[in-house]
Amino acid sequence: MTLRRRLVLSIVALVVAVSAVIGAGSIVALFSIQRSAIDQQLQYATSRAQKSLQDQGPNGPSLEIGRPSGQAAGTLTVYFLDGTAAVGSVLDNAGDIDRLTGSSVRPLGGVAIDGAAHTVDLGHDLGRYRVTAAPVGPAVLVVGLPMAPVYESVWKLFGWVLVVTALALLAATGVAAVVVRRSLRPLERVAETASSVARMPLERSDALDGVRVPDADPRTEVGRVGTAFNRMLGHIAGAMQARERSEQKVRQFVADASHELRTPLASVRGYAELTRRMGADLPQDVVYAMSRIESESKRMTSMVEDLLLLARLDEGREVQFADVDLTGLVLDAVNDAHAASPDHPIEVDVPDVPVEVQGDAARLHQVVVNLVTNARTHTPDGTRITVGLAPSPNGVDLTVRDTGQGIDPEFLPKLFERFARADSSRSRTAGSTGLGLAIVDAVVQAHGGSVEVASVPGDTVFTVHLPTSRPAAAAGAGAAGAVAATA
Ligand SMILES: Nc1ncnc2c1ncn2[C@@H]1O[C@H](COP(=O)(O)OP(=O)(O)OP(=O)(O)O)[C@@H](O)[C@H]1O
Numbered sequence: 001m002t003l004r005r006r007l008v009l010s011i012v013a014l015v016v017a018v019s020a021v022i023g024a025g026s027i028v029a030l031f032s033i034q035r036s037a038i039d040q041q042l043q044y045a046t047s048r049a050q051k052s053l054q055d056q057g058p059n060g061p062s063l064e065i066g067r068p069s070g071q072a073a074g075t076l077t078v079y080f081l082d083g084t085a086a087v088g089s090v091l092d093n094a095g096d097i098d099r100l101t102g103s104s105v106r107p108l109g110g111v112a113i114d115g116a117a118h119t120v121d122l123g124h125d126l127g128r129y130r131v132t133a134a135p136v137g138p139a140v141l142v143v144g145l146p147m148a149p150v151y152e153s154v155w156k157l158f159g160w161v162l163v164v165t166a167l168a169l170l171a172a173t174g175v176a177a178v179v180v181r182r183s184l185r186p187l188e189r190v191a192e193t194a195s196s197v198a199r200m201p202l203e204r205s206d207a208l209d210g211v212r213v214p215d216a217d218p219r220t221e222v223g224r225v226g227t228a229f230n231r232m233l234g235h236i237a238g239a240m241q242a243r244e245r246s247e248q249k250v251r252q253f254v255a256d257a258s259h260e261l262r263t264p265l266a267s268v269r270g271y272a273e274l275t276r277r278m279g280a281d282l283p284q285d286v287v288y289a290m291s292r293i294e295s296e297s298k299r300m301t302s303m304v305e306d307l308l309l310l311a312r313l314d315e316g317r318e319v320q321f322a323d324v325d326l327t328g329l330v331l332d333a334v335n336d337a338h339a340a341s342p343d344h345p346i347e348v349d350v351p352d353v354p355v356e357v358q359g360d361a362a363r364l365h366q367v368v369v370n371l372v373t374n375a376r377t378h379t380p381d382g383t384r385i386t387v388g389l390a391p392s393p394n395g396v397d398l399t400v401r402d403t404g405q406g407i408d409p410e411f412l413p414k415l416f417e418r419f420a421r422a423d424s425s426r427s428r429t430a431g432s433t434g435l436g437l438a439i440v441d442a443v444v445q446a447h448g449g450s451v452e453v454a455s456v457p458g459d460t461v462f463t464v465h466l467p468t469s470r471p472a473a474a475a476g477a478g479a480a481g482a483v484a485a486t487a
């Protein structure tokens with residue numbers, strides 16, 4: 001049950017309980033007040049009846065003792081002599097005397113003769129009565145007044161209590177619903193902000209910029225929650241900034257290190273080449289060692305270039321957007337691959353019209369080359385490779401498919417990570433570093449696209465989705481870069 005519903009129900013229940021208590025109290029009070037009033041009138045009625053009895057004289061009492069002046073309608077007068085009702089009458093509404101029958105009189109015989117008021121039930125015709133019995137010489141005079149008016153007013157009050165309680169219930173429900181909703185609105189805002197933060201991809205520290213709960217008045221309970229929440233968001237943003245700073249430092253370090261390594265590597269390679277050219281005069285094993293130095297320095301150079309590229313892509317640099325003819329780019333890459341490994345039959349499946357996208361030609365070329373090179377180097381000779389281009393709903397799909405042995409499903413989730421190789425020992429000797437697909441992923445992301453892989457033995461497909469137009473984030477980054485450049 002929601003907090004709101006629980007609060008409303010509690011308030012309504014409280015109103016009902018209070019109304020019930022007040023109603024019951026009023027009914028009990030009304031009953032006892034009215035009964036006291038009847039008892040008071042009963043005393044007067046008894047005095048009047050006694051007086052009228054005395055006035056009757058020696059002939060003994062007649063029905064007329066029930067009709068002294070001032071006696072109210074419904075007054076009952078019974079004269080008991082030796083335990084039997086000698087005379088019994090009740091005054092009707094018209095002021096006439098009605099004789100009482102035996103069945104109505106019988107219950108009066110048992111009334112205590114103490115002058116106090118008692119309630120007796122006189123059956124259907126008369127109902128309940130308040131009566132007193134007082135001795136008059138050898139006889140007993142019983143006088144009674146009907147309780148019907150008391151019960152009538154009690155029932156009326158009960159009806160009123162019901163109506164008022166129902167109205168109070170309606171009003172309380174309405175007011176409680178409005179008040180509770182209004183009071184909980186700030187809490188809802190806090191909850192909304194919290195869930196929107198929960199849905200946010202918190203990759204960049206500025207994601208939380210401007211995300212604050214407006215209700216942060218520390219004098220209210222909700223405000224305290226809001227304040228704590230805002231403070232927590234501040235801490236998260238701070239932690240994210242710290243992480244970004246340290247990532248930035250690492251990136252900068254990798255970029256600087258790779259940049260600095262290029263020059264000494266170029267020297268090493270140059271000297272190795274030079275030595276090879278003069279190789280005629282050198283012993284065989286020195287020539288071999290120099291060729292190893294040369295090839296390893298080449299490998300290291302390409303690794304350093306890859307690292308530098310990745311570091312720059314991470315920084316959001318290194319991609320210059322222009323119109324790129326993807327068809328021409330694919331054809332070039334395939335021709336190069338043909339030349340490099342004639343044992344892999346390579347097919348091209350591109351539309352007749354040139355496919356163009358907004359992007360960086362050199363980087364996209366690298367994407368195609370990396371994918372085709374993988375299909376060549378990680379599959380046995382004779383494996384058929386197909387490179388395809390096809391328009392997709394909001395861009396272009398570039399596919400590189402091969403019929404090789406496939407990629408281990410356990411390795412697939414790590415495929416695009418840096419330095420990830422399925423068979424590290426073998427790939428390392430084959431001269432691979434595990435950076436190729438990481439670069440593909442980074443370049444494609446910088447273009448606002450995505451890359452997917454599906455692999456089963458005999459069919460491995462890498463699909464690169466590229467949007468035709470420049471992504472908004474890259475456009476923003478470009479603009480920011482331009483501002484920075486002018487500054
Ligand atoms: N078409 C493919 N068929 C089978 N395995 C593949 C294929 N493409 C990639 N792989 C596996 O994925 C690993 C990672 O590929 P990636 O291109 O990132 O690195 P690499 O080719 O090993 O090295 P680099 O490309 O940096 O020279 C490879 O080592 C290989 O095990």
Ligand SMILES: [Mg+2]
Binds near residue numbers: 373432436437
């Ligand atoms: Mg590769």
